Amino acid sequence: MIQLPKDILGLKELSAEQIQHILDTAVVCKDIFKRDLKKIPTLRGKTVVTLFFEPSTRTRTSFEIAGKWMSADVVNLTVSSSSVAKGESFVDTGRTLEAMGVDVIIIRHSLAGTPKLLADTVSAHVINAGDGAHEHPTQGLLDLYTIREKMGRIAGLKVAIVGDILHSRVAKSNIYGLLKMGAEVTVVGPPTLMPRGIEQLGVRVEHSLDAVLNQVDVVNILRIQLERQQRGYFPTKKEYSKLFGVNMERLSKAGNDVLIMHPGPANLGVEIAEEVSVHPQSVITEQVTNGVAVRMALLYLLTGGGSKDEILH
Amino acid sequence: MKYCIKNGKIIDPAGGYVGVGDILIDNGKIAAIDGEISADDAEIISAEGKMVFPGLIDLHTHLREPGREDEETIATGTKAALKGGFTAVACMANTQPVADNGVVISFILEKARKEAYTKVYPLGAITKGLKGEELAEMGDMVASGAYGFSDDGNTLMNASVLRLAIEYASMFDRPLMLHQEDVNLAGNGVMHEGYWSTVLGLPGIPDIAEAAIIARDLTIAEFTGFPVHCCHVSTKKGVELIRVAKARGVRVTAEATPHHLTLTDAMIETFDTVYRVSPPLRSEEDVEALRQGVQDGTIDVIATDHAPHSLEEKHREFSLAPNGMIGLETALAVIWTEMVCTGILTPEQLVERMSVNPARILKVAGGRLRPGDPADVVIFNPDKQWTVRSEELVSKSKNSPFIGKKLNGRVESVWVDGMLKYCNENFT
Numbered sequence: 001m002i003q004l005p006k007d008i009l010g011l012k013e014l015s016a017e018q019i020q021h022i023l024d025t026a027v028v029c030k031d032i033f034k035r036d037l038k039k040i041p042t043l044r045g046k047t048v049v050t051l052f053f054e055p056s057t058r059t060r061t062s063f064e065i066a067g068k069w070m071s072a073d074v075v076n077l078t079v080s081s082s083s084v085a086k087g088e089s090f091v092d093t094g095r096t097l098e099a100m101g102v103d104v105i106i107i108r109h110s111l112a113g114t115p116k117l118l119a120d121t122v123s124a125h126v127i128n129a130g131d132g133a134h135e136h137p138t139q140g141l142l143d144l145y146t147i148r149e150k151m152g153r154i155a156g157l158k159v160a161i162v163g164d165i166l167h168s169r170v171a172k173s174n175i176y177g178l179l180k181m182g183a184e185v186t187v188v189g190p191p192t193l194m195p196r197g198i199e200q201l202g203v204r205v206e207h208s209l210d211a212v213l214n215q216v217d218v219v220n221i222l223r224i225q226l227e228r229q230q231r232g233y234f235p236t237k238k239e240y241s242k243l244f245g246v247n248m249e250r251l252s253k254a255g256n257d258v259l260i261m262h263p264g265p266a267n268l269g270v271e272i273a274e275e276v277s278v279h280p281q282s283v284i285t286e287q288v289t290n291g292v293a294v295r296m297a298l299l300y301l302l303t304g305g306g307s308k309d310e311i312l313h
Numbered sequence: 314m315k316y317c318i319k320n321g322k323i324i325d326p327a328g329g330y331v332g333v334g335d336i337l338i339d340n341g342k343i344a345a346i347d348g349e350i351s352a353d354d355a356e357i358i359s360a361e362g363k364m365v366f367p368g369l370i371d372l373h374t375h376l377r378e379p380g381r382e383d384e385e386t387i388a389t390g391t392k393a394a395l396k397g398g399f400t401a402v403a404c405m406a407n408t409q410p411v412a413d414n415g416v417v418i419s420f421i422l423e424k425a426r427k428e429a430y431t432k433v434y435p436l437g438a439i440t441k442g443l444k445g446e447e448l449a450e451m452g453d454m455v456a457s458g459a460y461g462f463s464d465d466g467n468t469l470m471n472a473s474v475l476r477l478a479i480e481y482a483s484m485f486d487r488p489l490m491l492h493q494e495d496v497n498l499a500g501n502g503v504m505h506e507g508y509w510s511t512v513l514g515l516p517g518i519p520d521i522a523e524a525a526i527i528a529r530d531l532t533i534a535e536f537t538g539f540p541v542h543c544c545h546v547s548t549k550k551g552v553e554l555i556r557v558a559k560a561r562g563v564r565v566t567a568e569a570t571p572h573h574l575t576l577t578d579a580m581i582e583t584f585d586t587v588y589r590v591s592p593p594l595r596s597e598e599d600v601e602a603l604r605q606g607v608q609d610g611t612i613d614v615i616a617t618d619h620a621p622h623s624l625e626e627k628h629r630e631f632s633l634a635p636n637g638m639i640g641l642e643t644a645l646a647v648i649w650t651e652m653v654c655t656g657i658l659t660p661e662q663l664v665e666r667m668s669v670n671p672a673r674i675l676k677v678a679g680g681r682l683r684p685g686d687p688a689d690v691v692i693f694n695p696d697k698q699w700t701v702r703s704e705e706l707v708s709k710s711k712n713s714p715f716i717g718k719k720l721n722g723r724v725e726s727v728w729v730d731g732m733l734k735y736c737n738e739n740f741t
Contacts, residue, residue, distance in 0.1 A: 111632040
């Protein structure tokens with residue numbers, strides 16, 4: 001019996017077996033998409049709160065749907081960043097939710113480490129839905145799920161992660177997850193957007209996308225935050241797109257079965273051309289679908305679910 | 314009151330006495346120091362098997378008064394100092410209001426006269442409001458009793474202001490203590506930039522933020538010909554720059570803190586804000602270089618940067634928590650455990666870094682036990698093991714990174730100006 005930790009704060013803390021277990025459970029959860037009536041009683045009586053300190057529609061909606069399909073009561077809390085400025089204590093917010101008897105808190109925050117602080121404060125399960133440049137474990141899991149589903153395996157694959165590695169929690173969770181599952185990872189981007197010591201995580205660092213593209217099985221393209229340009233990390237959007245944007249011309253030079261991924265929301269025409277995003281090799285919409293399945297699996301496993309065979313019955 | 318401390322191992326490198334002997338304290342001064350002293354009318358204190366040091370002097374303390382008396386006061390901060398073996402502390406200017414004028418300096422000295430457990434040497438701001446723009450009234454502050462100048466955690470980013478400050482302060486023959494971190498390179502960083510900041514996703518402060526400013530400041534100091542003091546050096550690059558400058562004859566002194574000498578950025582792995590400090594905890598390589606710097610004298614002083622913060626302020630998101638950790642009660646034992654017991658420093662070198670050199674830099678009496686010197690004396694039991702416990706700390710704030718740590722060596726008795734102020738866990 002494979003146990004998960006109380007909280008899912010990052011993929012760094014999970015073993016390959018635990019990741020595999022989550023992915024296997026998600027396979028069963030995904031079956032619900034085929035149903036006409038998408039509601040199962042698995043989490044009836046459980047309360048799930050999404051606590052978002054940073055705007056997000058995709059991730060939150062994905063968690064909300066995952067919870068609701070499993071009959072949990074899902075409460076959405078959006079805490080504006082101004083509450084922080086007003087001096088509202090983060091720890092106090094956690095204690096308040098705890099006192100209301102919630103079972104799972106899903107947190108998104110712009111500052112790294114806040115899910116850990118919350119997890120140390122409450123006995124409820126905490127799922128990190130993205131914290132600063134630290135981790136975004138459910139994105140990592142859904143990316144792993146998608147790769148495994150499409151390619152039939154993860155071990156031995158070559159994966160490139162392209163873009164703003166410095167500020168990307170998606171990159172980090174992908175790196176941990178992919179390496180644990182036996183893939184090879186190359187990170188690609190300008191030196192100004194590479195964090196120091198990233199190679200110590202076990203990845204290869206490249207600054208030329210063209211040099212990498214025809215050597216990999218999967219290209220995961222990160223969203224480029226346009227405000228980074230103002231901070232001087234790269235000169236213009238145009239130049240970024242020219243050097244690191246994945247367009248049809250670049251795609252044609254890559255292998256015919258290379259998988260194109262993007263965690264969304266994409267800046268179409270900047271890091272990824274619209275034709276590429278809807279190309280048959282792109283799995284961007286499947287990533288979204290798989291996100292719901294993976295999150296269902298996590299909610300189920302964290303709240304005491306045992307065998308995956310019991311989920312749908 | 315007369316005291317005769319008998320048979321202690323006296324460590325007085327500045328006075329030239331290292332060995333077992335007796336010390337006679339009379340009328341606030343050291344009356345005699347010798348192999349054996351008979352004094353029938355003195356209270357006899359046995360220091361058999363213990364060590365006797367000149368009182369430690371902390372060059373870098375935050376007493377938080379006036380302004381943040383909820384975190385520390387002159388009374389509680391100096392009480393913590395006394396318990397840690399310090400007989401004097403130099404307190405930083407970042408109070409509220411800022412100690413950038415004679416009135417605030419006078420207030421601190423007046424409060425200290427009434428309430429402090431140790432001597433208090435106030436440091437005034439270099440610039441008005443610690444803003445780095447216009448020079449503060451240094452002359453007025455010296456007249457009111459300031460012992461030196463520092464803009465505390467703020468770097469003088471305008472090099473021209475620094476030049477003027479060094480030149481102007483030279484009139485008063487008081488140390489200029491500089492925080493050295495380029496604010497642009499540091500950006501919104503909250504920890505050392507390196508492997509761990511990458512793993513944790515926290516914005517990093519590169520070591521070059523410190524080194525670039527140290528290089529600049531040393532160049533300017535050399536140009537003026539006047540001395541500067543580098544506060545809490547944290548990087549290998551910084552140590553190397555200072556070593557080279559000293560060899561070239563630049564008048565520079567430097568300090569390092571017990572936490573930078575013993576802790577690394579890896580401690581932040583659990584996002585525990587007790588490890589958030591400015592400058593940030595650095596890599597193992599930096600710690601090693603810093604230790605070598607203290608050993609070879611490149612770093613003159615070990616100073617605490619005792620920075621009390623309330624639980625509410627510290628118990629929050631890492632990026633929003635304030636910088637700083639307390640250190641007065643643990644500094645001596647931490648250095649003893651980590652640097653003397655491990656053979657990096659001799660007891661004499663420890664006394665030089667924590668007593669002799671701070672006295673020299675502040676240009677105050679102390680750091681020595683010759684007849685006629687003020688009787689600031691510590692009896693230290695090197696064999697006593699103890700565990701740092703939050704509830705036993707007398708500082709008003711409990712933000713110590715050493716809580717739970719087992720340390721060697723404990724202060725047993727402390728005299729300040731000949732008065733026995735602390736003895737066997739009791740304040741008298």
